[in-house]
Amino acid sequence: MNRRSFLKSSIVGAAAVAVAPTELVFGKSKRKEPQLRISFQEGIAPGKTLAEKFDWMEAHGVTGFEPGGHKLWERVDEYKRLLNGRNIAVSAICAGFEGFILAEDAAVKRSFDESMRRIVAAAGELGSVGVIMVPAFNGQKPCKPHTLETREFLVEELAKLGDYAAEHGTTVILEPLNRREAFYLRQVGDAAAIARDTGSRGVMCMGDFWHMSEEVCDYGALWSGGDYLNHIHIASRGNRVMPGEDGAADDYRKGFRALREMNYRGFVSFECGSKGDREQTVPAALKLIRDQWAG
Ligand code: MG
Numbered sequence: 001m002n003r004r005s006f007l008k009s010s011i012v013g014a015a016a017v018a019v020a021p022t023e024l025v026f027g028k029s030k031r032k033e034p035q036l037r038i039s040f041q042e043g044i045a046p047g048k049t050l051a052e053k054f055d056w057m058e059a060h061g062v063t064g065f066e067p068g069g070h071k072l073w074e075r076v077d078e079y080k081r082l083l084n085g086r087n088i089a090v091s092a093i094c095a096g097f098e099g100f101i102l103a104e105d106a107a108v109k110r111s112f113d114e115s116m117r118r119i120v121a122a123a124g125e126l127g128s129v130g131v132i133m134v135p136a137f138n139g140q141k142p143c144k145p146h147t148l149e150t151r152e153f154l155v156e157e158l159a160k161l162g163d164y165a166a167e168h169g170t171t172v173i174l175e176p177l178n179r180r181e182a183f184y185l186r187q188v189g190d191a192a193a194i195a196r197d198t199g200s201r202g203v204m205c206m207g208d209f210w211h212m213s214e215e216v217c218d219y220g221a222l223w224s225g226g227d228y229l230n231h232i233h234i235a236s237r238g239n240r241v242m243p244g245e246d247g248a249a250d251d252y253r254k255g256f257r258a259l260r261e262m263n264y265r266g267f268v269s270f271e272c273g274s275k276g277d278r279e280q281t282v283p284a285a286l287k288l289i290r291d292q293w294a295g
Contacts, residue, residue, distance in 0.1 A: 034260055036293040038286065039064025039091035039269035046278045050082055060286060063088055064267040069096025069131055072122040079126060090126040091267040092173060092206075092231045093119060095133060101157055102135050102150065102184070104142040116172075117164060124168030129230055129266060130204055131165070132173045136184045146184060155197045162200030173231050174205045178214050186214040189224030196228065208233035208271065209252060210240050218255035223262065232259070234289065235272030242274045242285040256293045 040053075040062055047053035057065070065088050067079065072093060079090065097119055099112030116133070123131050135154055136143045144150040158172065165171050174191040176182075185191055191205035205228045207221060215221035222229065238246035259268075268289070274281045 039267035064091035069093045069119040090128045093131045102144045124170040130171035130173040159198040162202030166202030192228040204230040206231035210235040219258045222258035232268045233271040242281040244288040
């Protein structure tokens with residue numbers, strides 16, 4: 001066999017090996033079925049160090065990691081090193097910026113713009129789906145009033161920020177919260193409409209099962225995010241602890257059905273505490289949501 005025919009047969013052989021398992025075992029339609037991709041914030045997994053937590057996550061099929069955004073740019077190298085060779089990707093980045101986008105005070109707004117852009121650039125380096133943000137918490141004052149003009153201002157500012165994020169291969173993700181934390185933005189559909197109105201492909205939205213007590217229906221709420229929905233937070237539904245620790249209230253099946261039907265490809269990320277020992281409560285929560293995803 002000469003070199004050319006050897007290469008040719010090797011390539012054909014490699015291609016056959018690469019394609020055969022998925023095609024033969026799952027078939028074409030099965031491959032399109034969205035999978036439940038689970039992510040953890042840093043405090044969720046048992047373990048003293050981040051490396052121990054990643055070991056635990058890998059052993060339990062958790063493939064996403066959601067770090068906080070505070071000074072993220074200083075930790076890019078550390079995260080890259082710790083995740084190298086693992087089956088774990090950075091999912092979203094949880095906030096961590098200074099100031100807020102609807103600040104009346106120009107210095108506070110500037111502080112948001114500068115810190116948020118540094119986090120967004122670092123998020124892009126880490127291959128993150130996006131940086132989560134809230135336009136204004138109730139306690140953040142002085143804040144622009146809740147008026148039509150403020151919404152137009154928000155859309156214009158987010159358009160610029162979204163374009164910057166898109167240049168860095170990532171997004172900014174609007175997170176609606178319950179009224180006690182952030183009256184300004186409470187529902188998934190409203191966040192999606194703001195994202196749409198920016199006209200920027202770098203502005204997206206998310207749903208948080210705990211905050212979604214604002215919504216009449218999980219199924220309708222997640223569908224209202226449409227193509228703008230690129231991240232999900234999950235916690236128990238009464239006390240924001242591990243899914244399952246609030247008993248029968250922790251029913252995510254209608255929301256999961258919406259995500260499956262929407263062909264949702266993002267992560268479902270744990271953002272919660274734990275009443276019990278994490279060695280027991282975290283595996284129990286994983287089993288619960290995997291069972292409920294399966295329907
Ligand atoms: Mg959340």
